[in-house]
Amino acid sequence: VSASPSTSPAGPTVVGVDVGGTKVLGLLVRVPATGPPEVLSETAVPSEAATPGVIDAIADVVVDLVGRAPSDAEPVGLGIGLAGFVDPAGVVRRAPNTPGLLDADVPHRLAERGDERLATLLRGPVVVDNDANCTAVAAHAVLAPDARHLVAVTFGTGIGGGLIVDGSLVRGAHGFAGEPGHMVVDPDGPHCPCGQRGCWERYASGSGLGWLAREAAASGRAPSLVAAAGSVEAIRGEHVTAGFLAGAADAVTVVDTYAGWVALGVANLVALLDCEVVVIGGGVVGAGDAVVERVRSTIERDYPAATAGRGLRLLGAPGGPGGGALGAAVLAARAVERNGPGGHRH
């Protein structure tokens, strides 16, 4: 067979989708064999992830992007990243924020839509993966293609993680690898909904940021945050992020404390995995280089075992929520290269 345009040296064109809490974001991406992936088009559809309609939003985004593809770059693979854990067969096994996808075989659900262009795309590989895994793959492709060992950590409502070890994404025995949020960092710490105490997520997630701020506010150390939120109890991570970006001194102090907790967990990951690159993003960490810089200086000061002589590179994650869609696209492109554009995952 002659090479199709999609498998030319320019690389396959694929669709990458990120299923976020309030919208579905999609990218049409060309992924060359070497060099960074190239985003050809982008679209987003508002969608409450917690509703069954999320599958329709995904289909809308994909159909929109397929329609926009240039004739020499017809998409031949689909990648989808979501906040959950996906088993080796591609079935969503844990997805607290997208119950509409739980236990769903997403490709089959999309196929039920009956759209002809969507059906054509679904004949190619379809990859569904955890969004933090997608962030790790995107960061690896864009920021550090030469790294053999890279960890990505995303700080949202919870904490997500993606591990690249010896150049490959690690999924673990059940698809749950890279769940650093439930590392216990203080056995006497606050209770976690998971049933443990002192999980990293209790301190270093967006929820943790709000908790740290409420602790500060309760002892009178966060007046601007109380004013912004209306009460101590109403303070959330978003108030801290806004205050930090506006330069409010009390918010900056809370972010310093928060950065210390982020640094602790990152240092633990480096001690264990000896990775040369750590990528962090999401929440207040993604709000600017200043937060990443605070985490970096704290690691160097307080965690010498993790950093001495290692030349650790700590980087901000690329492309915000788009980073997850980009990584999903890269995973889809790799599946195309492995199986051919006509090959199916199943």
Added chain:
Amino acid sequence: VSASPSTSPAGPTVVGVDVGGTKVLGLLVRVPATGPPEVLSETAVPSEAATPGVIDAIADVVVDLVGRAPSDAEPVGLGIGLAGFVDPAGVVRRAPNTPGLLDADVPHRLAERGDERLATLLRGPVVVDNDANCTAVAAHAVLAPDARHLVAVTFGTGIGGGLIVDGSLVRGAHGFAGEPGHMVVDPDGPHCPCGQRGCWERYASGSGLGWLAREAAASGRAPSLVAAAGSVEAIRGEHVTAGFLAGAADAVTVVDTYAGWVALGVANLVALLDCEVVVIGGGVVGAGDAVVERVRSTIERDYPAATAGRGLRLLGAPGGPGGGALGAAVLAARAVERNGPGGHRH
């Protein structure tokens, strides 16, 4: 070329060596392509690891075992495990307990010995690796050959770790992967010589066991340990192990506390790596199934995020110090299979 007996279906015969604190232990091992490795002979030479003479002890052990090899099983590879970190070129980069090997290219140092049988063996692959990595490889080969994801943790003066991810040993960017002892599990905990505070090693190593016992004794809760050691300050991990094996109630209580700290760190590793098997050994953990059982029940009770629905297998490490030598032998045999018996690592 015709297949030599050493590469027959019975598998190559190799020498595996473990460099311990007070002795060098060696095994002559046949490693079949499938099934567990078979130990043909064993020898040990007392040696203070902290002296330059340790290289002579290694040579003595190897020469002894080569001399004992049956004519149809001449050894064609050498593996050496030691308490330290070994860079990708095989040079020892960190070895607090064996300074005589630091920065040493061990194969070249052995070759200087000028022994003819040793020189013949050194023409085959020589693999030098961290002893906990060797324990992981041995446990994988003997206890869980079907596991894709296995973590081994050795509890001695410090804590060592070996990670098998997707079936392969992980060495990390600098050969330091799997150093769980310096995961911080309590940021307000005691200072660690590494410069951090509250490292897992401060609680869950043999030194940590002694510290926990002295803390108990200082508040009058370990009378039999004070009696055995002569004073609170003189209590060491060994006193606790002996008391535990003798059934002393205060020692059992200290071991229960200790098992809780072991469980915490093991749960963290499982949360992060989603491994189906964890192997623990060394120190009081290696003193009997009762300790492993305490760790297992504590994980199930206190760390649901690590265990729910995962069917985690927590096992005692095989073969005591011999486990490290066995793993070193398996690594050497794999190098023989990869390079052929005449191929050299360099």
